[in-house]
Amino acid sequence: MNVVVPATPREAFDLLTAGNARFAAGTPRHPNQDAARRVDTASAQRPHAVLLGCSDSRLAAEIIFDQGLGDLFVVRTAGHAVGPEVLGSIEYGVSVLGCPLVVVLGHDACGAVAATRDAVREGTAARGFLRDVIERVTPSVLAAQAAGVSEDEGFIATHVRHTVDLVMDRSRELADQVAAGRTAVVGLTYRLAEGSVRTVTSRGLDVPPDPAPATASTPGNR
Template identity: 60%
Template structure:
């Protein structure tokens, strides 16, 4: 795809989502020629760090194909060393100009964190780790979020977007150089639309 600016990369994502919502998908880069061309190297235009929810398939909702998106997904898009390392690889080694954090309404991780706030209990096993990492976002807007879960969703997207910049020197340096943008997007499951709720360098 060649060199691309962060704002142009975001525009590609937004335009693809508009096609998806309108039912006019192009299904780009999904043929044998594209597969063959990518055999030796990849040059994605965006890192998509999203929730693992099965309804959030990145290449579908942004109408993209092979080699376009470097996708990293965890429940509740929670950050950990492996996630940060994967994203840093895309930025440092692949020169990817955009990181998009993708959260969504009706998020199970957010709902579990809200339940923990209401009842003072957390799930067992490693699900607890996910809930605990979401908890700081929920607590920041807890009074509003107890009646409007979307407030917690958007706060957690903002929190994750900010944490990427704060935790990673690689990301912060690329931002300072103007070579990278980081955005937070909120996805509506019913409508299929995305809306920007946070941004750095775009």
Template identity: 50%
Template sequence: MSTQPSAVENTPRTPLEAWRELREGNARFISGDTLHPHQDAQRRKDLAQSQKPFAVIFGCSDSRLAAEIIFDLGLGDAFVIRTAGQVIDNAVLGTLEFAVDVLHTPLIVVLGHDSCGAVTATNDSVDSGNLPRGFQRDLVEHIMPSVLESRRNGGTTVDDAVVENTKQAAARLMDQSRSLADAISRGDTAVIGACYHLEDGRAELVYSNDPAFRDA
């Protein structure tokens, strides 16, 4: 990971510009009119010494949730982090802080998806009272507050819990990292939550503490 000034400067510079770029790419993916941008030899050469991604995408590890594909992105566009169920740990927080503090990335997207296996496993554990063994138990324990909150709010399906888990993960970033909270308060970056629909390919905004994103 390079910390040198980027040779690639024609990227979105504000959180709203970054979200609009992602929405346009997702619309192309949905319609089948993808451009596959920034994937040629010249782009590779431009990025050899530096990078300036315009979005950090912290998403689930599910094989159907490839961020660069669903947002029609290319090399150098997105800084991508993936864990099952978007579970946050110190490595995730440190990676996010690097993206914001060093690379000056203007937008963090927490990306969930329907039919999430990690959320489904947690939902099943709540019903049965049994936790999985090994480190999968750690995943379930991290996600369980979202499942319980979803039920308290009247949620009845796994996908209801997926939305709640996405919202809670996005909000938790600001609670757990002083560095991220400071960058957000300065307006240098923003955190939003989106849920991806497997059937139609749509990435739907489900969380933002800035009303401007809902109108973007």
């Protein structure tokens, strides 16, 4: 089953959330996963969203959003930590591939956030390059703690919101695309057991956040 490529941020967002609703309900359609789609996308790609998500093995983007080959331009790091390569990949998806939507996807029971909370609480340093991941997640954990957040969901939502702020602040290309209305950025959290996503924040798209515990930033769109 083929899906029409959405041309606007709203169309892309609605397509993803509809796919997630099917997945959570146990009725996925598995679009764009046949041999014909494989042939169609062999020479070029036209994804409708950039997805920056955690590397967690339970967060397979095409599965949880019921998408197929060529639909998503996926960038994944532990704790969706952001560095130059991640920013460059996002900019490629937006400016070269023309994706009308960027999604930052966090999830409950995130090991990177949990490790960072432990490191901050105990004052310990991780070994090897894991230290870099923890350093990038630490500002979110500190902000959540300063706001009195104690629940896992609050820490995850704060980290997603901070990641959205970070990519918008550091990437002039992305900020310009959002200002021009060509793309939007949405922050979501995913519940592992339920299989459903919740909106945390958005830029360039009028999507109200779903009810959530208090976090380090005032709830609402920007």
